[in-house]
Amino acid sequence: MLVEALLWILMGKLCITLSGAGVEHFRTKIDEVISLCRTMRRKAQSFTFFLALLISLGVTVFETTDPAKAEPECKNGGVYVLFARGSGETFNGPRALSFQHYIMQAIANAGIENQWAELGNLDNKPGPDNKANNPGEYPAVAWTNWGILTGWEGYYASVRTGVAELARHLNDRAAKCPKESIVIGGYSQGAEVVGTALFNVSSYTLSRIAYVALYGDPRTSACNAIMRPPWSRGNAFCALGSLGARAPYIPMQLTGRVGSWCDAWDGVCTGFAPLTPPNPLSSHTRAYQDRWIADSANEIANKALSKRNELNPSSQSAPLPSYTITPPDTSADSPAAPPPPPVVNSVKRTAAPNGTREVYAATKSSVTEAWWSPGGDGAHESEIIHISQDNIVGFDKVNEPNGITQSLYTAVPDGVWETWWRPNEGVHHNKIITGLSGVRQVIADPVTDSVGYTHRLYVLASDGPYEVWWRDGGDGIHANRLDVVNGPVTMDKSRGSDGTDQLYVATPTYVYELWWRPGTGVHHGTVINITQGNIRSLDKGDNLSDGGQLLYTGTSTTAWQTYWNSTTGVGLTNGIIATGQTNAIQIKKTVYNGVHELYLATPDHVQEYWWNGPNNGTSTLINISQNNITGFDKSSDGADQQIYTASGDLVYETWWRAGVGPTSSVLFKVAR
Incomplete structure (x- = not known):
């Protein structure tokens, strides 16, 4: 009786696995399963026969309940944000921290809870080198272990491990947390892992994914010279990944919920070999955490919150942030996109040692000083650093x-x-x-x-x-x-x-x-x-x-x-x-x-x-x-009080005193 009970448990496990992973992946084995079900009593004495068949089908028969394998708690009614790092990166690397900061902040601004995890560290118990600690966890091997001279065996083994871990985790997560909106990000090798894993999850799991954000994908397929694909992001005009374009690039079910950011100076995703690391001109190791992840945050948050509202119709709808998509560069003489108009991000009012009044304004590319003396000839500007x-x-x-x-x-x-x-x-x-x-x-x-x-x-x-x-x-x-x-x-x-x-x-x-x-x-x-x-x-x-x-x-x-x-x-x-x-x-x-x-x-x-x-x-x-206000500073000079407000490429001065209401005017405009 014990053996027969175990067999019934195993059959239940098989059915769950088939349901979660998609029956289509097992069609060639269905007749064998049906035959086995009909003769289960007759085969009960041969427990190893049934076990062997299950293993041949790729079914995980027994799983450990080791608490070290505990994964992040469900955020039903919220958003789950998962990231796959690039080659050789530790957990909490620069791309991961940038993704965590900008995307989770944009979601939190709507008052919605979110949960963070990194592939390879789902149990939040990294190894001593802050990398994957257990077999089966995505290792994100460094380029020194790619096995370039042996057919890249190290690289592809790392990708396969990541794909298996991610697909398994997503299927489990979608089943356990049905009202949770899922956001997935991947950089470089991690982008290939994510893009490949999407073809290995069930249709039900895909229905729970709000957005997939890929950065510097070596399998990019987005040549805007023909027609801009709906997933194409960044300023690269034609991006056909350095490892060959993935085709199809995304599952059809995810159309409209995938963005692939490729920088014009990143040879890894454009496929332009001279601009791959370690060439210092390559932007692969700096463009994403410095620009494109922040650029993508509102689009990702919009899709994440929209999916969250869809999955939780009885809850109050979260507001959706607006976003814009940067167009690709179309210039013939440079791979880089034209610079956008400058935006002042921060201002500070000070005074020089001689009492001259000063306001400093910083954009992404420069800090500009405006200075003037009371009763003088107005404000003068000069760029201090570029x-x-x-x-x-x-x-x-x-x-x-x-x-x-x-x-x-x-x-x-x-x-x-x-x-x-x-x-x-x-x-x-x-x-x-x-x-x-x-x-x-x-x-x-x-x-x-x-x-x-x-x-x-x-x-x-x-x-x-x-x-x-x-x-x-x-x-x-x-x-x-x-x-x-x-x-x-x-x-x-x-x-x-x-x-x-x-x-x-x-x-x-x-x-x-x-x-x-x-x-x-x-x-x-x-x-x-x-x-x-x-x-x-x-x-x-x-x-x-x-x-x-x-x-x-x-x-x-x-x-x-x-x-x-x-x-x-x-x-x-x-x-x-x-x-x-x-x-x-x-x-x-x-x-x-x-x-x-x-x-x-x-x-x-x-x-x-x-x-x-x-x-x-x-x-x-x-x-x-x-x-478009981005920041301000407050000061006072005797009876007068002032605020200095950054708005686009302008800095406004607003002043007032007792009995005199506030008066505003443009103090200066930054050049870049």
């Missing part, structure tokens, strides 16, 4: 203590450039920090203490914040990571009333405080948790006279205030200053003449909220009908 790779992610500016030198620090994905100048000596550039990954922000915070003046930078990278310091005439530049914070989005630096250094670092869901004093270690704690996962900006308020401290956290909808007082023992208390916003992008907190002021920007306006004891109010300072 980065030809178009990958500026942030900047900061300080005046040095000698009273004549000014320094600009420009962040790019792998480090920081220093630019300094003084009267009659021109502008000097030097890349002082290299070797980082996924840099998002830089803050300059020099300090003068008993040993003299110390240059200090705080650099936010994909794996957390770094402190970088040096002294003029010293022993060079020193750098150390202050803490491990994966997937950070922004930070702010301040000092406590007792001189304690404080650094606040935000991920989409948490804000952490790091604090330290000279000669002591770094302490850390959690300030606030935003379960919606949509934190976008931070501003540390001034220290209060009673020892209290304030931190302001901006999400896409709300501005939060957190108060605490270590002196009096008052713990963390959270309150809401503003809510009900749509796609809020930045906040900034100031105090002017004893009045607390919070400024909040959305794409179409900047709003002021003020309070002083029981009195409070709010007003709109500037409206931009083009709906």
Whole structure:
């Protein structure tokens, strides 16, 4: 009886497998299965006969329940985001972190939960080298193990392992999480794995896939010289992958739900051999995390949320972000697409050592300065630095203590450039920090203490914040990571009333405080948790006279205030200053003449909220009908207050004073 019971269990397993994987894959074996079912009792004594046949059909008979194989929890009603990395990459590599940051942020902006995983690390238990740890997990072998001289056997073995793992996982996932919208991304070797695996899953599984995003696919099939395929993305005009085009490129059922991004300077996906790595002109290792993944985020989020709404008709529909598709380059003299109009991404208002007023504006390719003197002949502009790779992610500016030198620090994905100048000596550039990954922000915070003046930078990278310091005439530049914070989005630096250094670092869901004093270690704690996962900006308020401290956290909808007082023992208390916003992008907190002021920007306006004891109010300072505000800064000069607002390639100045309402005008326009 035990043997017969086991056989019935195995038959059930067979039926489940056939249902999940598609009966069409087993048609040549169906007669054998039917014959076996009819004679099962007669064959019950020959358990090994039945077991052998099941194995010959490719059916997994017994599976372990090792908890190490646990996979990410279902997000029914939400979105599951899965990524397959490229050759030789570890988990949480630059492409994976960029995909996780931009796509999950775009989904979270709609208030929808999402779940993240990487192929080869579905159990979230990587090996000691942060790569696949177990047989059957996608290894993403490096090019040194491709076996180029032996028919690429290493590469294709890696791809086959990834295809098998992904197909199995997707079929299981779709069955276990029927109301979950699935997004899949793949880069380079990972793109081939994903594209191939799509032909190895069931029709039911394909119906749960919202979007497939491929970047730098060596099997690309998109030659726009003939007709632009619906999946063609990026600026490459004709892309026929370096390993040969996959045909058909995608399952017909996924038409309209696949995008394949290929950069014009990437020989891996265009098939143009001279532009493949290690040629430094090849964009394969930089174009996607620096440009195309961010470019793809809204399209992917739109499809992911649309599928989520379709699978959950009884739930409130999530709003769908709008998106545009970059057209391919059609020029005859260059493989690169014409540059888009410049967009100012961040602004900062400062003053020169002599009191000249300055506003700095950064696009992806340059930082431009506008300067003027009160009562002078208007604003003058000059470009301070140009980065030809178009990958500026942030900047900061300080005046040095000698009273004549000014320094600009420009962040790019792998480090920081220093630019300094003084009267009659021109502008000097030097890349002082290299070797980082996924840099998002830089803050300059020099300090003068008993040993003299110390240059200090705080650099936010994909794996957390770094402190970088040096002294003029010293022993060079020193750098150390202050803490491990994966997937950070922004930070702010301040000092406590007792001189304690404080650094606040935000991920989409948490804000952490790091604090330290000279000669002591770094302490850390959690300030606030935003379960919606949509934190976008931070501003540390001034220290209060009673020892209290304030931190302001901006999400896409709300501005939060957190108060605490270590002196009096008052713990963390959270309150809401503003809510009900749509796609809020930045906040900034100031105090002017004893009045607390919070400024909040959305794409179409900047709003002021003020309070002083029981009195409070709010007003709109500037409206931009083009709906393209990307950032702002706040300043004051005596009786006048100003905000400087970035909108497309323009920077607006808005000023007001007591009794005089806000007046706005264009201060300057950036050239590139």
